[in-house]
Amino acid sequence: MNRPLLDVRDLSIRFGGLVAVADVNLKLNASEIVCIIGPNGAGKSTLFNLISGIYRPTQGSVTLDGQEITGWPAHRIAAAGIARTFQSSRLFNDLTLLDNVLIGMHTRTSAGVLQALLLPGKARAELEAAAERAGELIRSVSPHLYPRRHTLAGALPQADRRRLEIARALASEPKVIMLDEPSSGMDDRDTDALVADVRRVMSERPGMSFLIIEHDMRLVATLPNRVAVIDYGRKIADGDFSEVRLMPRVQEAYLGQKAAQHA
Numbered sequence: 001m002n003r004p005l006l007d008v009r010d011l012s013i014r015f016g017g018l019v020a021v022a023d024v025n026l027k028l029n030a031s032e033i034v035c036i037i038g039p040n041g042a043g044k045s046t047l048f049n050l051i052s053g054i055y056r057p058t059q060g061s062v063t064l065d066g067q068e069i070t071g072w073p074a075h076r077i078a079a080a081g082i083a084r085t086f087q088s089s090r091l092f093n094d095l096t097l098l099d100n101v102l103i104g105m106h107t108r109t110s111a112g113v114l115q116a117l118l119l120p121g122k123a124r125a126e127l128e129a130a131a132e133r134a135g136e137l138i139r140s141v142s143p144h145l146y147p148r149r150h151t152l153a154g155a156l157p158q159a160d161r162r163r164l165e166i167a168r169a170l171a172s173e174p175k176v177i178m179l180d181e182p183s184s185g186m187d188d189r190d191t192d193a194l195v196a197d198v199r200r201v202m203s204e205r206p207g208m209s210f211l212i213i214e215h216d217m218r219l220v221a222t223l224p225n226r227v228a229v230i231d232y233g234r235k236i237a238d239g240d241f242s243e244v245r246l247m248p249r250v251q252e253a254y255l256g257q258k259a260a261q262h263a
């Protein structure tokens with residue numbers, strides 16, 4: 001059997017008395033899209049923070065492409081091939097779209113794009129080549145964003161901010177890209193466009209995989225190969241969305257939350 005691209009084993013983290021992620025096992029194969037779903041506060045973002053090195057696990061391991069990366073600092077995990085976006089935007093509003101993507105490239109340039117930005121005479125050729133690549137990345141994620149590449153990111157509407165964040169994450173040439181609620185703030189039309197964008201990006205990068213936290217069932221029902229459900233920090237289901245959605249434990253997790261909201 002092929003070894004998974006990302007292999008999460010028995011991953012746990014405890015904050016004082018709260019076990020936010022508990023014994024989670026998750027495999028992501030090459031060229032696969034897996035969605036993580038679950039009620040608010042279930043531990044989905046914390047799981048991303050563990051995989052990307054923002055938190056150190058209390059227990060368990062994370063292996064990327066056969067290399068164990070458990071406990072590595074976030075910048076090293078990014079350089080090893082895991083890129084991510086966050087629930088709240090981390091774009092630099094006062095920089096152009098192009099510069100936001102250039103910053104995402106720093107793990108893949110030898111002289112360092114930041115250094116080149118600070119020292120304009122030096123590393124000019126590398127900067128120009130990187131700027132061209134950044135432009136192409138923006139075009140590949142979203143052709144309609146490309147003509148706006150020299151405008152400030154702060155002026156972008158929410159859906160385009162999400163697209164730009166994906167372009168920036170791709171700039172590090174990751175093996176795995178993790179998106180935290182990419183459709184939040186999007187209407188149905190934008191969500192459908194996002195599904196098409198992710199599919200196009202995947203088809204242009206054989207072997208790259210997506211791990212996506214989502215609440216929008218429209219996206220969850222159409223995009224992923226597989227869906228993993230987290231509830232109270234534990235994975236309670238993993239499989240085809242059509243099967244997972246019918247499982248009593250999954251329905252209970254969602255209905256329980258709705259009942260609590262209406263109480």
Ligand SMILES: Nc1ncnc2c1ncn2[C@@H]1O[C@H](COP(=O)(O)OP(=O)(O)OP(=O)(O)O)[C@@H](O)[C@H]1O
Binds near residue numbers: 018041042044045046
């Ligand atoms: N740094 C931290 N310190 C203490 N508790 C934390 C910390 N980070 C997360 N938690 C707790 O861990 C639990 C899981 O939170 P998390 O943000 O991972 O949930 P989530 O599934 O991503 O929720 P949502 O869908 O609302 O974003 C919550 O109870 C949260 O309060």
